[in-house]
Amino acid sequence: MLNDLNKVVKDINLFLKKYLKKQKYSGLLSAMNYGLFPGGKKIRSKILVDVGKIFNVKYSKLIIIGAAVECIHAYSLIHDDLPCMDNDFVRRGKPSTHVKFGEATAVLAGNSLLTLAFEILSNKKLNLKEKTKNILISKLSSYSGHTGIAGGQFLDLDFENQKVPLKKIVDMQLKKTGKLFAYCCSVPAIINNNDIKKINTFEKIGYDIGLLFQIADDLIDHRGDAKKAGKKTKKDKKFGKATLISLLGYKKTVIYSKKLRIKIQKKISKYGWRSKNLNETINYILNRNK
Numbered sequence: 704m705l706n707d708l709n710k711v712v713k714d715i716n717l718f719l720k721k722y723l724k725k726q727k728y729s730g731l732l733s734a735m736n737y738g739l740f741p742g743g744k745k746i747r748s749k750i751l752v753d754v755g756k757i758f759n760v761k762y763s764k765l766i767i768i769g770a771a772v773e774c775i776h777a778y779s780l781i782h783d784d785l786p787c788m789d790n791d792f793v794r795r796g797k798p799s800t801h802v803k804f805g806e807a808t809a810v811l812a813g814n815s816l817l818t819l820a821f822e823i824l825s826n827k828k829l830n831l832k833e834k835t836k837n838i839l840i841s842k843l844s845s846y847s848g849h850t851g852i853a854g855g856q857f858l859d860l861d862f863e864n865q866k867v868p869l870k871k872i873v874d875m876q877l878k879k880t881g882k883l884f885a886y887c888c889s890v891p892a893i894i895n896n897n898d899i900k901k902i903n904t905f906e907k908i909g910y911d912i913g914l915l916f917q918i919a920d921d922l923i924d925h926r927g928d929a930k931k932a933g934k935k936t937k938k939d940k941k942f943g944k945a946t947l948i949s950l951l952g953y954k955k956t957v958i959y960s961k962k963l964r965i966k967i968q969k970k971i972s973k974y975g976w977r978s979k980n981l982n983e984t985i986n987y988i989l990n991r992n993k
């Protein structure tokens with residue numbers, strides 16, 4: 704376990720718990736809480752905090768932005784588990800949201816978490832210039848939509864039981880998973896001074912980290928320790944998912960992932976001691992078993 708991952712988990716959960724408590728009552732709040740808590744690893748928020756360290760961004764701002772990102776992520780997991788998508792009954796070691804609350808409530812709770820993310824970003828608690836906030840909101844909305852996460856999910860389902868070339872698999876995974884990581888890596892550069900060169904550099908690093916994360920996720924599925932993973936495993940093969948493992952085989956995918964990790968770590972090494980935490984998180988991403 705990473706030293707300061709626990710702190711990020713604790714602070715994000717605290718922020719979100721308080722935020723949800725202040726919401727007016729609705730019949731969807733229980734399902735929204737269920738999808739958010741106790742929650743997952745908060746690895747996207749950890750990356751945001753790690754890159755925030757490189758760009759000297761205040762921790763409290765990063766926690767608010769991380770909370771918005773985690774709402775989008777939780778929403779994507781709730782919808783991903785639905786019968787019309789991956790039809791998974793277990794998520795984060797407990798019954799999926801639609802199993803517990805029914806499909807209609809799960810769809811609506813997911814939608815509500817999506818909009819909550821933008822409510823959080825536009826809230827005055829996030830003390831940033833209006834112009835910066837607009838950039839953060841606009842970027843997160845386009846990254847979540849049809850050219851981003853939703854588009855990537857569409858391709859993931861569309862590619863089932865097909866022989867898909869490497870470039871297309873990578874493109875799908877960069878959309879489905881890479882977008883939120885690219886967001887988390889570029890946001891600190893946007894807040895710091897909006898230097899386009901630095902934003903682009905960190906955006907690319909984010910996409911690579913997202914791809915690495917997705918490959919690690921596929922390796923976990925392939926290895927098949929469902930208890931540790933907290934979700935059903937060995938599903939990709941069963942459902943004919945297009946992954947690097949299905950195309951290249953397990954051993955070559957492991958080699959691919961190690962090369963990718965080295966490439967990312969080489970890129971961030973030029974930021975010296977400030978990139979130490981990010982470097983550790985990247986090692987964790989590949990070595991984790993859940």
Ligand code: GRG
Pocket residue numbers: 742743744745746775776778779780782783788795847848852853856879880916917920993
């Ligand atoms: C537009 C946000 C949005 C969603 C609708 C359903 C859908 C379209 C997209 C699914 C995207 C998806 C589930 C990608 C997989 C990414 C992935 C590897 C998730 C697992 O993330 P972890 O391991 O989960 O960080 P925890 O439980 O730790 O939070």
